[in-house]
Amino acid sequence: MNCQDVRLLLHAYLDDELGAADGVAVTRHLAGCEACMQRVRAYTRTRDDLRGADLYRHAPAALRTRIAARLPRPAVVQRTPRRAWNLALAALAALCVIAALFAGWQTLQLRRAAGHALVVDAVSDHVRSLLPGHLIDVRSTSEHTVKPWFDGRLDFSPQVKDLTAQGFELIGGRLDVLDGRQVAALVYKRHLHTINLFQWPGSGAGASVSRTRDGYHVLEWSDAGLRFIAVSSVAKVDLQAFERAFRAVPSAASEAAH
Amino acid sequence: MDTGAIFEREVVRHLDAAYNLARWLARNDADAEDVVQEAVLRAFRFFGGFRGGDAKVWLLAIVRNTFYTQRSQLPAAGSVDEFDEAIHGGEDHDDPQAVLLRAADAQRLHAALERLPPEFREVLVLRELEGCSYKEIASITNLKIGTVMSRLARARERLQRELTRREVAA
Structure with missing residues (x-):
């Protein structure tokens, strides 16, 4: 050379x-x-x-603001007038939902319909999760990332399953509160719809119970010592398909144990 | 979470990289901002067609295309490399002793980098400032990896010459 x-x-x-x-x-x-x-x-x-030599040029804040204003969501910046406005709208929407839920809750109290409070709670959690910044604490499409994240944060081991092949993409998880106790919430995507799957230890009817509340579909079932509630705006049949898929696929833990 | 939020998570977080490349190509703030804004909006329109992969590389390729489209002067592939080969023959520009004499400060580096043809500037910015691999640079600039390697070599020799020439002039 x-x-x-x-x-x-x-x-x-x-x-x-x-x-x-x-x-x-x-x-x-x-x-x-x-x-x-x-x-x-x-x-x-x-x-x-x-x-x-400090030659790197960072995007000016004004540019971020301008781009944020032209995208469908004010996604880019922390604080802009438009973001504040959207937050106000979201807060207003949340208030409406809370008011509607409260009205619904009162009706329920009158009916003394057992079990419904849980559904109301679940729908309320679901709606709150859709507010900006509330959906996800651990963001990952891998069950092997999401499941360990729950360790030490919960007093039980939740089932975490990758259902991408079945058309339900796992996008993350978070802690939530249902009926006064801490539960695991897994977040799945079906097209542009969000599915929240809450789970906690307990036993109930093994077979699933389907309800509709405020336009949201709610599906309850229990399996292997855990209770599950799935909430979403997807079609009822899609939510049922989700339940079938979730029950059929082995969870990350049992897979690892084999 | 809707498409906008996914777009933010995957693409908009690379806005600094987009701006850095655009600013070094356009060489002024106003044009760079125009390029980035149009590129990001184009990226959003095409986002449905984005099938995973490296979102930064994808966005930077759009930024670069947007810049050259706005200028209507997409560089002909290979032209600059051949051109530079012709003037490259002499050894005098690359005298290692002369090169070692220089003490590059930020201002001179900045000026020298700005004087390079955009085809050289972009590979240097992507490599030295953005830390891209040759493969990433090849994807962004739509060049073969071998061409990226030789263009980067010529870009550095040219930059070295610019720095030396300024020193002699001063």
Whole structure:
């Protein structure tokens, strides 16, 4: 390898992008060629200078604001008038939902319909989870990330299952409160719909019970010492398909144990 | 979570990288902001067609295309490399001793980088400031990896020359 070859290759050499054979050849040439070695030193120094010269240009805040205003959601910035406005709208919507739920809750109290309070709670949790920033504490599409995250945060081991193949994408999980106790909430996506799956230790009817509340479908079942409530705006048949898929797929834990 | 939120999570978080590339290509704030804004909105329109992969590379490719489209001067593939080969023959520009004499400060580096042709500037910015691999640069610039390697080599030699020339002039 001569100096002309090395002049081209030494950049890939410095960038750690050279194949092993070429790397060895360049190293060998440099050991015996002071001129090329000096080039290596010079380019290394320029590279370090470039990286150290604070030449990186960060996006101005005004640009972030402008882009945020033109995207469907004010996603980019922390605080802008539009974001504040949307938050206000969201708060208003939440108030309406809470008011509606409260009215519903009173009706329920009158009916003294057993079990319904849980459904109301679950729907309320679901609605709250859809407010900005409430959906997910651990964001991952991998059951092997989501499940360990719950360890130490709950007094039980929740079932976490990847249902991507069945059309329900796991996007994360969070802690939530249902009926006065801490529960695991898994978040799945069905197209643009969110499915919240709450679970906690307990026993109930093994077979599933389906309800509709405020336009949301609620599905309850129990399995292997855990109670489950799934809440979503997807079609009822989709939620039932979700339950079937969830029951059929082995959870991360049992998979790991095998 | 809707598409907007997913788009934010996957794409908008690379806004600094997008702006850095656009700013170094356009060489002024106003044009860079125009390029980035249009690129991000285009990216959002095309987001349905984005099938995973590296969102940063994907966004930077759109930024680059947007810049050259706005200028209506997408560089002809390989032209700059051939051109530079012609003037590259002499050894005098690359005298290692002269190169070592320089003490590059940020201002001179900045000026020298800005004077490079955009085809050289972009590979240097992507490599040295953004830390992209050759493969990523190849995806962003739509060049072969071998071309990325030789263009980066020529870009650095050219930058070195710019720095040296300024030193001699000063």
